[in-house]
Amino acid sequence: MSAAQQSLLEFKAILDIYSNEEQEEIMAAARWAEGLHHNQKRASGKPYIIHPIEVARILVSLRLDSKAIIAALLHDIIEDTSISRKDLRQEFGKEVETLVAGVTKISSFRAQSKSVQAAETIRKMLFAMVKDIRVILIKLADKLHNMRTLGYLREDKQKRIATECLDIYAPLAGRLGISWVKDELEDLSLKYLRPEIYKQIKETIAEKKGERKEFLIKVELAIKKLAEEAGIVVEIKTRAKHFYSIFQKLKKQGKSISEIYDLLGIRILCNTPAQCYTLLGLVHQLWMPIAGRFKDYIAMPKSNRYQSLHTTVMCYGGTPLEIQIRTHGMDQTAENGVAAHWLYKTGKGFSKERATLQDLPIINKLKRWDGGKGASENFLQEIKDELLKDTIYVFTPGGDVVEMPKGASAVDFAYHIHTEVGNHTMAAKADGTIIPLQKALKNGQIVEIVTAQNARPHLNWLKYAQTARARSKIRHWLNQNEPSLIIDQNIIAVKKTNINEQENRKKKRDVIDRIYFDKSKVGVVVEDEKNMLIRFAGCCSPKPGDAIVGYISRGRGIIIHRASCRNLSLIREIDVRKIHVQWETFSTKFTSRFKILARHTSDIYYEIEGAIKKFNGHVIEMNFDENQAGNLVGFCTVELNNQNDLQKVLKSLRILPTILNIQQIGSILTGDR
Numbered sequence: 001m002s003a004a005q006q007s008l009l010e011f012k013a014i015l016d017i018y019s020n021e022e023q024e025e026i027m028a029a030a031r032w033a034e035g036l037h038h039n040q041k042r043a044s045g046k047p048y049i050i051h052p053i054e055v056a057r058i059l060v061s062l063r064l065d066s067k068a069i070i071a072a073l074l075h076d077i078i079e080d081t082s083i084s085r086k087d088l089r090q091e092f093g094k095e096v097e098t099l100v101a102g103v104t105k106i107s108s109f110r111a112q113s114k115s116v117q118a119a120e121t122i123r124k125m126l127f128a129m130v131k132d133i134r135v136i137l138i139k140l141a142d143k144l145h146n147m148r149t150l151g152y153l154r155e156d157k158q159k160r161i162a163t164e165c166l167d168i169y170a171p172l173a174g175r176l177g178i179s180w181v182k183d184e185l186e187d188l189s190l191k192y193l194r195p196e197i198y199k200q201i202k203e204t205i206a207e208k209k210g211e212r213k214e215f216l217i218k219v220e221l222a223i224k225k226l227a228e229e230a231g232i233v234v235e236i237k238t239r240a241k242h243f244y245s246i247f248q249k250l251k252k253q254g255k256s257i258s259e260i261y262d263l264l265g266i267r268i269l270c271n272t273p274a275q276c277y278t279l280l281g282l283v284h285q286l287w288m289p290i291a292g293r294f295k296d297y298i299a300m301p302k303s304n305r306y307q308s309l310h311t312t313v314m315c316y317g318g319t320p321l322e323i324q325i326r327t328h329g330m331d332q333t334a335e336n337g338v339a340a341h342w343l344y345k346t347g348k349g350f351s352k353e354r355a356t357l358q359d360l361p362i363i364n365k366l367k368r369w370d371g372g373k374g375a376s377e378n379f380l381q382e383i384k385d386e387l388l389k390d391t392i393y394v395f396t397p398g399g400d401v402v403e404m405p406k407g408a409s410a411v412d413f414a415y416h417i418h419t420e421v422g423n424h425t426m427a428a429k430a431d432g433t434i435i436p437l438q439k440a441l442k443n444g445q446i447v448e449i450v451t452a453q454n455a456r457p458h459l460n461w462l463k464y465a466q467t468a469r470a471r472s473k474i475r476h477w478l479n480q481n482e483p484s485l486i487i488d489q490n491i492i493a494v495k496k497t498n499i500n501e502q503e504n505r506k507k508k509r510d511v512i513d514r515i516y517f518d519k520s521k522v523g524v525v526v527e528d529e530k531n532m533l534i535r536f537a538g539c540c541s542p543k544p545g546d547a548i549v550g551y552i553s554r555g556r557g558i559i560i561h562r563a564s565c566r567n568l569s570l571i572r573e574i575d576v577r578k579i580h581v582q583w584e585t586f587s588t589k590f591t592s593r594f595k596i597l598a599r600h601t602s603d604i605y606y607e608i609e610g611a612i613k614k615f616n617g618h619v620i621e622m623n624f625d626e627n628q629a630g631n632l633v634g635f636c637t638v639e640l641n642n643q644n645d646l647q648k649v650l651k652s653l654r655i656l657p658t659i660l661n662i663q664q665i666g667s668i669l670t671g672d673r
């Protein structure tokens with residue numbers, strides 16, 4: 001029999017937790033994969049099929065469902081064989097196809113940056129990217145088997161892969177609470193990254209094995225006796241700490257291996273949380289606890305749902321010993337983490353664990369998950385939400401990952417990239433499609449900011465922005481560049497007077513209009529002098545064309561009011577301080593504003609800008625929102641060299657198929673200053 005046949009047979013033998021039907025489907029996938037990888041070999045020289053089978057075997061030990069096992073068997077076929085996603089779907093259905101495609105997608109993702117922070121971001125982003133946690137579990141099993149067989153690769157490759165494993169995948173397993181996978185990945189990484197230390201730790205532990213055994217037997221007996229007297233049935237697991245945690249301890253404490261005593265740990269398993277606390281008290285009576293080493297993860301579980309009591313005591317001969325106390329259910333969760341929730345429904349030997357797992361809130365979710373397909377998706381989403389907390393991850397077009405708070409908009413993203421990008425944002429695209437600037441970004445989107453020289457922050461961006469950084473940058477810009485606006489006062493005034501929504505909106509619109517037609521485009525001449533410091537009064541908001549008067553303020557320049565403003569007569573010394581002002585004499589430049597209704601398209605900004613550029617005009621400002629019908633409604637302000645160009649521009653805009661309606665809503669001649 002060939003090696004491939006042999007491994008198929010051995011694999012079949014471990015599938016008895018699955019139904020007959022499922023076993024058949026799993027084996028069909030295994031044979032199909034074997035045929036497809038037939039001529040391929042691993043670096044070890046062994047038939048390739050051994051790899052996917054070993055990956056599947058790891059997931060069987062985590063008791064994942066049959067679809068995940070099938071996907072594990074097929075996880076490399078899209079990348080390494082001529083099979084397409086469509087072929088795969090035809091053979092094994094949509095669920096398996098989606099899982100395999102997910103694994104392929106994250107495989108193609110390479111860590112670019114080496115900083116710890118980037119690694120953390122990448123881990124979270126992996127969570128964000130995949131729709132199904134099983135994809136990550138398959139990937140972890142894939143990594144684990146590759147790490148187990150890393151010895152066959154070249155040394156530089158070993159180091160690179162081991163580093164990536166330590167930075168990304170071991171912590172990922174930790175976040176998912178699968179501690180045995182995390183421990184093994186860390187130990188294997190250490191083996192290739194620091195071979196001399198790995199060897200030293202291994203030898204030291206082997207040396208003291210006999211000594212240790214004796215010691216642990218003594219400890220075990222003492223605990224069992226006490227528990228029995230208290231009427232508690234316990235199971236005791238003794239263990240050597242995994243190598244990587246010893247290595248970290250060496251590094252942290254700056255000691256040599258011979259000085260480290262607590263290489264050992266002991267775990268007491270019982271049936272209820274109450275028993276855990278009772279046992280803790282008993283242990284502390286027996287041996288003196290070391291101050292500062294007690295942790296209650298039962299009352300305060302870790303974010304990956306890990307629960308346990310930890311204490312370190314001065315044991316026989318003054319040897320420090322770490323003791324963990326937890327229920328069987330908690331132990332199951334600690335070892336298998338998220339995967340513990342896939343405990344195979346008709347599986348054997350899990351009834352005890354399931355009974356004690358009832359205490360955990362996650363189990364209520366599991367029950368719902370058992371209920372049906374829809375519930376399953378919610379369950380996954382809940383785990384993901386919890387892991388990601390209030391964060392989303394999006395990409396720049398260059399592939400950099402950007403961490404943003406949930407609800408962040410393209411405006412936040414733009415200011416995150418750079419203040420200048422933010423200040424010149426004209427439009428935003430997500431995955432190639434234009435999105436309204438205020439729309440909340442979603443996990444995994446590729447976000448692109450379209451900038452324009454003349455684009456500028458808008459007052460309503462303050463509403464779109466969720467991050468403090470963006471808001472302060474916008475406010476800063478408005479304060480610097482819009483002295484004519486008394487922004488805060490206006491907003492407060494609107495809030496105070498509690499007028500209805502429509503008036504509210506109109507007021508804001510007015511404020512915004514004033515930004516567009518502000519002093520950068522509209523001038524006021526003060527007694528023949530152009531460059532005086534002027535401000536527009538907030539009370540009457542004069543607009544070009546209004547009859548205006550100036551008031552010489554103390555230290556704040558000349559304030560421009562409408563001639564009809566009621567406040568004028570109330571101002572002190574108005575007769576003395578009044579000054580003649582007029583709107584600046586215009587040159588031929590012409591600014592026009594349009595209201596546009598357009599079909600939802602990603603290229604609306606380019607199309608409009610293109611039509612306007614044909615006539616040497618330029619866009620000052622353009623902003624679209626989606627209306628309820630799914631069309632884009634917005635305003636566009638353009639500057640043209642000549643009033644005569646207006647009709648031509650309008651005509652060329654009207655013939656654009658995406659534009660449903662365009663109205664000119666105002667024009668002024670603007671000074672060429």
Ligand code: MN
Nearest residue numbers: 051075076142
């Ligand atoms: Mn693989």
